Amino acid sequence: MNIHTKAVHAGDRKKQPAAIPSTTPIYTASSFSYAEMADLDKVFAEEIDGYCYSRYDTPTAHALEEQLTALEEGAGSLATSSGMSALQVALQAALTDRRRSVVAANAIYGATMRMLNSLLEPMGVEVNYVDICDEAAVAKAIEEHKPGCVLMESISNPLLRVGPLDRIADMTRAAGAALIVDSTFATPLLMQPLKLGANLVVHSLTKFLAGHGDVLGGVVISDAAHLPIVRAIGKTSGPGLGPFECYLTMRGVKTFPLRMERQCANAAAVASWLAAHPGVSRVYYPGDAQHADAATIGRLFAGKPHGAMVSFDLKDATREGVFRFMDRLKLIVRATTLGDVHTLALYPAMSSHRDLAPKQRQRLGIGDGLIRLSVGIEAAEDILADLAQAF
Ligand SMILES: Cc1ncc(COP(=O)(O)O)c(C=O)c1O
Known part of the structure; x- marks a missing residue:
């Protein structure tokens, strides 16, 4: 074989021994091949588990997502390139089949407010703010604005206020809206919002979960109802977290x-x-x-x-x-x-x-x-x- 051909093919795509790596390696391949086309076809059709293209899924992201889903006891998750990207995916997922209206806590991260006001409002999404710690005010805002989703932080940034997430979850469910909780400050050690009735939980992985100041990442952890749209956004728009960052985050989450x-x-x-x-x-x-x-x-x-x-x-x-x-x-x-x-x-x-x-x-x-x-x-x-x- 010519040196140009050998340089490209030698060593790659070899059948691996049955040994299972004790921790998940960094898979940087952007595509995956199968011995038979029929198997690739089944993977595309989601009839069998597998990987075909890294915008859809990678083994490293999959492992991290499984780890984070387990911590929040969700149905599944999508690891994204930042916490803000995770928030954007969650908002899009929540509003896909609902009224384009958000009731958001007024005590919230500044960039989240900027995303709502500078990116979503110009696209026709109505945004209203409420004091999320005032249960009556939240009930009134839901009644008045009929939002497609309510967005809050489990512990607010920076004044560390805590809204009645469980009761707000009851109100949003009764109104047919989705509840998105940014739980970056609380982490799953303190609180598991999905168990309290939230539909979508967001974390900036950049913070406590990765924990070492060397990763920018985010995750949306979903209930069963919203998981298909969350995964579809991931597959189509490609906001996913790269394999190096997935590896570092997974390593950080262990401790x-x-x-x-x-x-x-x-x-x-x-x-x-x-x-x-x-x-x-x-x-x-x-x-x-x-x-x-x-x-x-x-x-x-x-x-x-x-x-x-x-x-x-x-x-x-x-x-x-x-x-x-x-x-x-x-x-x-x-x-x-x-x-x-x-x-x-x-x-x-x-x-x-x-x-x-x-x-x-x-x-x-x-x-x-x-x-x-x-x-x-x-x-x-x-x-x-x-x-x-x-x-
Ligand atoms: C509560 C909260 N949510 C989301 C974010 C955004 O995360 P990232 O910087 O990973 O996009 C931050 C960042 O500080 C935050 O404090």
């Missing part, structure tokens, strides 16, 4: 419950330390007995930990004061993300909620002195020492 338990314990220590500090005017933490949503949290979390996020208002601080405080941090990393193994600090007014008008931020309670911490797995004493020296 996610361990990391998360430790991060939650550290966050509880940080929250109580901050609450006693004279330089802090207010702490936002779901484990706080005085939390505005304490009754809902007691019902939904039921003995689980309260998450690894803690936000606080620096007393009398301006933007410059917050910058000075954050610049003094030595261990805690100043970065626009959360959920990593290391503790992170973010200034919502400058990053996650930058695009909101100052008045809108004030109305939502996101003040100029608000700092959001994502607490890591370090020794709690070292995190506290870093905060102490920064005050």
